[in-house]
Amino acid sequence: MSTKLAAYEDFVNSTAELNLLLAVRPHSPLVPRADEAIQLENAVHRACLVLLVAHFEGFAKGALSEYVDEVCAVRPPARKMPPAFLELFTRDRIQEIASLPPGVDRVHRTRRLFTAFSALWDQERTIDPQVISSKILSRQMTSLKPDVLRESFALIGIDDIIDSATSHLQGSGLSVRVDIKLEEIVNKRNLIAHGDYSVKPTSADLEDYVQFFMAVGDAFSTCVVRAIEEACTLRPPV
Structure with a gap:
């Protein structure tokens, strides 16, 4: 398997759309008045933040779906799967x-x-893809709130994906608490979505948020790839 999830590569590619929007500047000849130009820039930045959060949420759900796809392709024995995954x-x-x-x-x-799902609880029987659904797993992730992410990724055997991501970022030289930063960004996105016009992220804010999500996405991808390898490596432990 690749060292990166396909969902992460898709997320990276999606940031190109944000870069196009961020290229909009208030001196556009289409908006001759300065106050209108500033309003345009604010509107673009607000839209960028909403898009960025949506793209990352799509990535997180895609990461969970990719785990299911790999498990269904390999069909490991039930003993290799996290119990919470089977219970779900x-x-x-x-x-x-x-x-x-x-x-x-x-x-x-x-x-x-009792006939179809009993195999999930027989440790030596292989997983039946017909009783597993990526949609059921991905819909457990209802938002990017840290606790929701923790609970969702715990279903595939990742103990605390937020702490893992924080450690990953710190190892890369980024001293940031992922849970605090996520709360900040998601709260701003929610305020914008509910019509609060006082939230006006700057271009510097957005560039910072993009880099943050790229780094967190890389950490999530690493964790999920490891979880896939643990579930799908069929050789017996040494």
Whole structure:
């Protein structure tokens, strides 16, 4: 497997769109008045921040989906998978069945639950891709809040992806608390999305945020690749 997730490469490529928007400057001949030019720049910067957060959220969900794709391709034995990962899909199907009205369909699905999902809990049986869904996993990540990210990536066996990312950044010479910085950026994005016009990130802010997300994305990619390798390496431990 590559040392980087395909989802991370897609995120890096998506930043080209932001660079195009950041190239907009207030001296554009299309906006002759200075105050209108400043409003244009503020609007572009606000839009860039919303886009940046959306692109990174897409990357994080894509990273989780990529884990599922690799697991489904290799089909390791259940003992190689994190228990929380196995429980997620079993629980999702139980909840689906419980929501059905009494009848033949609910009985049929309950019977199938025990035949199809029992393999997930037999340590030596290989994973059945038909009972695993990347959509179910990725939808656990409802925002970029640090606690949500921790919980989502814990499902694939990463103990604390935020602390891991912070250590990764510090090892690269960037002294920053990932959880604090994420909260700052996501809160600004939420204020903009809810119509708060007082939030006006500068071009320097945005360049800083892009570099931050690139570094955090690299750290996330490293963690997920390691998790994939742990799950999909079939040779017995030494």
